[in-house]
Amino acid sequence: MSLAILIWVSHDSDRFGNRIDLRKTRFNKDKGSCQPKTNIFFLKTHKTASSTIVNILFRYGEFHNLTFALPVQSIDFALPSPFSATKVNGFTESGKKTFNIMCHHMRFMLPEVQKVMPYDTFYFTVLRNPIYQMESSFSYFKNQEPFAKAANLEDFLNNTSKYYDVKMAYSHMAKNFMTFDLGFDHNGLDSIKNVKLIQGTVEIIFDLVLITEYFDESLILLKEALCWSFDDVLSFPLNRRSNTTMKTLTLQIQENIKKWNSLDWQLYVHFNNSFWKRVDEFGMERMQREVTILQRKRTEIEKMCLQGEVAPNQLEDKSMMPYQSGIAAILGYNLKPETTYQVLCQRLVTPVIQYSSLLRLKQIRNQTKLNLK
Structure with missing residues (x-):
């Protein structure tokens, strides 16, 4: 068995097998027959519109006073190392603290x-066409x-032997990034056996795998699987690049990306x-x-909340600035002043980093109140 697969299955076999037993009927004809799921794990893959999904989970969890499994430090769980439970703020081996939602970047374990x-727990993730995922990652x-x-x-694709080294700390960013996020060896063999093992595992x-290119359809399937409402999965695109930094790829480049x-x-x-x-x-x-x-x-909530999506230098509230990286220009939103649903509007456009900080402070305050009782 390859190291890639060992990452997944080197644990108690009964618990692994019961991931299948926990699956319920996929789609609910009658919402009255199901209960909203509140224990949720989302594997946040890179450059797949995952920040928008995280915002949905943040809002739902905050509104329902659920407990998030947050990183001890930073905004991810110590990438590029495989995830460890010790990297969760407040985690103890005794398991006294109950967590409901985990959705920050990690290498899955x-x-x-x-x-x-x-x-x-309900497990889900999202995948994107690697052609566009890699173009975004490069930027x-x-x-x-x-x-x-x-x-x-x-240039990179034509000269991978020159630029790429498996020993580089962040080599995963440049090859099979989603495979890496899922916990597998991104430099592993693409043999039929290995590919089928990865897919099967x-x-x-995962109870559900969403597809970025069909984002609205994905949200409908997610809504149904979680027994949530339309309002629960409303979202605006977050962490989106300006069109000026997007590159048109020739068919040859696209084929090279698929091969690489x-x-x-x-x-x-x-x-x-x-x-x-x-x-x-x-x-x-x-x-x-x-x-x-x-x-x-x-569309209705856009009319209530937004002036528009803007470039970083046009953002009126600098505290809501999305993280800027590489040569990408990450867009933000200007809100309409004094809207009826001000808090909701703010939450809908709050970047992951700022929202994580807000949730961390809320959980600290809640824990302090409990300790004082």
Whole structure:
């Protein structure tokens, strides 16, 4: 068995097997027959619109006073190291503290996550077409190796032996990034056996795999799986780049990306297919109706909340500045002044870093109150 697979299955086999047993009927015909899920693990993959999904989870958890498993330091769980439960603020081996939601960046390690999260946790993640995921990664991480010395993405792909070294601390940013996030060896063999093992293991662990390119359809499936409402999954795109930093890729570059990121590409194709099987199971006409409702509600909240999406230098409230990285220009939002739903509007556009800090302070205050009782 390869090291990549050992990362996943080197833990108690009963707990692993019960990930299957915990699956319930996928789609609910009657919302009255299900209870909203509140124990949730989201694997936040890189450059996949995952920040928008995290904002949804942050708002739901804050509104329902749920407890987040937050990193001890920084905004991720000690990347690029595999996740360890000891990196969760407030975690103890005794398990006295209960956590409901975990959704910050990590390199996935199931047995460590299971130490933190409840037994009935819902697991999900999101994948993106590796062609566009890598183009975005190059822009966002341009100032770091292995990308730093490459003139452009085409130059990097044509000269990987020159720029890429598996020993680089952040080599995962430049090859099979999603495979890495999922806990596997991003430099592993793309043999049929290894690919099927990875795909099969992800299917067992994760209750739902969303697809970035079909984001609204993904939100509908997520809403249904969690037994949430339309309002619960409303969102504005966060951490989005300006069009000025997006590059048009030739067909040759696209093919080179697929070849270089073979594990990611095969993973994406597999779960894109399974995604549409789930949509078929949900019902295509029903999906179209619900996407229309979601988009209408988003338009309504946009009119209530937003002046518009703006470049960093046009952002009026600098405290809401998204993290700027590489050569990417990450957009933010200017809000309408004194809207009826001011708090909701602010939360909808709060970047992950700032929202994480807010939640951390809230949890510290709540814990202090409990200690004083």
